[in-house]
Amino acid sequence: MLASQVLAPTLRDDPANADVVSHRLLLRAGFIRQLGSGLFTWLPLGLRVVQNVEAIVREELNRTGAQEVLMPVVQPAEIWQESGRWDAMGPELLRIIDRHARDYCFSPTHEEVVTDVLRQTMESYRDLPLSVYQINTKFRDEIRPRFGLMRAREFIMKDGYSFHLDDESLDVTYRAMHDAYAAILDRIGLRYRSVQADSGMMGGSDSEEFHVLADSGEDLIAYSPNSGYGANVERAEALSNGERPAPKESLxxxxxxxxxxxxxxxxxxxxxxxxxxxxxxxxxxxxxxxxxxxxxxxxxxxxxxxxxxxxxxxxxxxxxxxxxxxxxxxxxxxxxxxxxxxxxxxxxxxxxxxxxxxxxxxxxxxxxxxxxxxxxxxxxDLRNVEPGDQSPDGSGPLAFARGIEVGHIFKLGRKYTESMNVTVQMPDGDDLYPTMGCYGLGVSRLVAAVVEQCHDEKGILWPKAVAPAMLHIVTINQQRSTAVEQAASNLYIECQREGIEVLWDDREERPGVKFNDAELIGIPYRVTIGDRGLKQGTFEFQHERSESIDVRPDDVISRLVAS
RNA sequence: CAGGGUGUAGCUCAGUCUGGUCAGAGCGCUUGCCUUGGGAGCAAGAAGUCGGGGGUUCAAAUCCCUCCACCCUGACCA
The missing domain is CATH 3.90.960.10 (YbaK/aminoacyl-tRNA synthetase-associated domain)
Incomplete structure (x- = not known):
């Protein structure tokens, strides 16, 4: 990518109306633009990050045996009426009417459609278990969209659904999804916790949330530092404090x-x-x-x-x-x-x-x-857990952290298969309603969560796994020095040959402007090429915000490949 | 939806209380000169239905009414 050509409009001032770090930095660094409340455009650099996250999600999901599909976002009212959610969802469901005056909605989630697909295609117990997922746009008419991408109305989500003959089979896929989510967050390089959760409007029994830890998180989670226990405070069990002493006073x-x-x-x-x-x-x-x-x-x-x-x-x-x-x-x-x-x-x-x-x-x-x-x-148990409370698993006092909920996995049971009448025939000839799991991961929210966790006062610090590029080439006085221009061009071409994503700031800007933009954008490695270094035959090589070191041009690629 | 705040140039904002040289600044943008390792300097320039509509007035960015949008606090959730 050439900075002179890519649509990456950085902003000098902090935008008004963007208090949250991720919103502010993504706007300033030219990754997104806002259309309306909870509605965003992904600009080229931002879209690259989204696509990098999606690629990791696909790999880990495919590894579980889930199959990728793509379902319509505009859906007829009928299936929602069948499941009962046309009424139950209330105003959060964005309803639309087509030219024939038929009711549709813009889907906030896809249980109904996937269940409908399954009942058309599923006949025998031999067809199960089945696990499918998609990465698609969702729309939820939130009461109050806020915090930029963190609570948008239109957002990108990976949603997966699995169907099973019995609870044991559901359990296997549920665990696999849990592990896949952990692998995704590990690969991106985030600090996170998975916690027990309330299942909310989805219904069902077990559910776990994945929270990226960040002070700006909307959720408060309680966990035990000494065990694996963790729960959203909405859900965390509060124990009684000790035994009741005998009465001493009179009424x-x-x-x-x-x-x-x-x-x-x-x-x-x-x-x-x-x-x-x-x-x-x-x-x-x-x-x-x-x-x-x-x-x-x-x-x-x-x-x-x-x-x-x-x-x-x-x-x-x-x-x-x-x-x-x-x-x-x-x-x-x-x-x-x-x-x-x-x-x-x-x-x-x-x-x-x-x-x-x-x-x-x-x-x-x-x-x-x-x-x-x-x-x-x-x-x-009526109260919120609080500092000083003991973990319900007996492992000692609870600790607390704020988190951004990026994923939520549920065991749904037969709610949808029964209401929408999906059955498979069993070996004995009887029909059976499959049990179901569903697995959400907020892709666009995850991008915001990365920024919340990976930034400093100068700008974003993208983890390598999702960075919009691996290398940022900053040229000094490129327009007046053919040596600089040539050296940068050579490196740029070499990177492309090696498959290293690179953003070359070839703009006719003063060095300070380029350095500041580079720090805002937050590409992991930066090479500065100027006549000063070129006299010694070196580039300046810098990882994140560390001190730069002088390296020979030939070494840049090998350092990047090694990283 | 309730409560609070904001809306003036591409961006960040001043001006509104107290109506009348108030259509302004900085940044950005265009042109020229100059400069070239941390958001340079000089000069010239383009750029705004002052969120929309209605009203009061000789006169409205400014006062009144109304609508809209966006942000923040709460219920909802990936």
Whole structure:
């Protein structure tokens, strides 16, 4: 590539409206341009990175025995109605109407289509297991696209689907996908963790997410440094903190005027929040339900929404609803003689002599004890894990990190094969609904994640595996020195012969401009060719941001090949 | 969708409160000269329906109404 010809418009200033590192640097370095909210054009350098990532993904996926296919992105409503997701997906599904007034959507994911293909082609148990994947554009009408490529509406995704006769077979492919994802991220050279996850709208049982570690990540993950345990905090199991001590205090009603928060109550009574209990009111299937947590703990809304009797997604009761059904205002609620069912978090359950609302405005109770003063209630895991918590696998305290979710693998079960009536005939003549797995990997998000993890204050530092080129040739005064021009041209041709991708900055720019752009763009190796070095018969050779060394022109290729 | 912010030249922004030499700057771009190892200098130049529409006024980038777009905080997810 010649810099004078390639469309790589670098920007001197940081673009407005791009706070996130990857968004800012990809824009500045001329890799992408933005069309609208969550809509991006990949310019030549950016597209190369995308294609490099795709090549690695293909290799590792093919290695698992998965077969590449390509499915339509515009899909008729019928198959979505069949699976039930035409309604279930809600406004995230971008719906379109064709000239005959027929309903279509721009696909956010391809379970329906792949299932439809399978039912047309699959007849016998002999056809299974089958694993297919594609790399394709997805569209999700996100409530709020943000962070540039990290949460775009239109994005590139590798999505794979597998079909099996039984759970053991699904297990084999699921593990293979897990290993393939790990291999992909290893090859790119990223720091990442795979963690247990909530399966969200996909349904199904097991699911694991792959997170690229970065402070800008949207997700918080908890992991044990001493074992393989890791989980999204949405999902990480919170243990109770120890055993419940025996009651010592007697139940006392105290006046707490104007103390409506845990902080206010604990300050007023001189009791730490860890000895208080908070009572949150949510909608249940039959009535309001109280969720009871230790004062300093955070409710995990996803865990709560999964509980029987609780409406999903979680809906908090309004102040009016609370006052109406409990005859007490929020801020003075507690489990003692509450009048509606309550669910107690494990860590609240092991408290004794605690403080809670008295269900009377302006009053709290101290010295409250389960069983003695109020029924123990149903005990569940309701809270977020936090620093200091023990890993649920008993391997010691949890550590926390922020992550960018780039991949998610699911065991789906028979949800789609049953709803869309896909069967194969078994040896005994009976029909069987295959079980299914699905495996997503966000290719364009992965590119952003690479930048989030691989950059410094000057620009991007592409890992070799995905860099838009291996070598950046920077010529000094090329337009006035035929020696420089000739030396660069020779190296450029030699690289092409060796199959080394190279970007030659042949523009008529001053050296400072070229150096700054080179650092922004972040190609791993840089060779600077100027008359100064040429007098000694050397080029300057530089890896990433390291000090440059003088090398003989003949050595450049061998160094690159060796790297 | 709720809350907050922004919209003026290709890019980054000033000007808006207090209406009237306010159509501006820097960078970039074009031409010429000069310079050539870390975003040079000089000179000349091109470039904007001031997000759109409506209104108030003798007069609107500036005040009012309305719509739109983009960004940030929350629910969603690869």
């Amino acid at each position: 006392t009603r105290v006046e707490t005027p104007n103390a409506k928060t845990i902080e206010g109550v604990s300050k007023l009574l001189g009791i730490p929040p860890t000895r208080c209990v908070k009572t949150l009111m949510v909608h249940g299937t039959d009535s309001l339900i109280a969720l009871i947590l230790r004062g300093d703990h955070q409710l995990n809304e996803i865990k709560a929404a999964h509980l029987d009797g609780v409406i999903a997604p979680l809906r908090f009761a309004s102040d009016e609803e609370i006052s109406k059904s409990l005859n007490v205002d929020p801020g003075s609620i507690g489990p003692v003689e509450l009048g509606v069912p309550y669910i107690v978090d494990r860590s609240a359950d092991v408290l004794s002599d605690f403080v809670c609302g008295a269900n009377e405005n302006g009053f709290h109770l101290t010295g409250v004890n389960w069983l003695r003063d109020t029924p123990q209630g149903r005990v569940e």
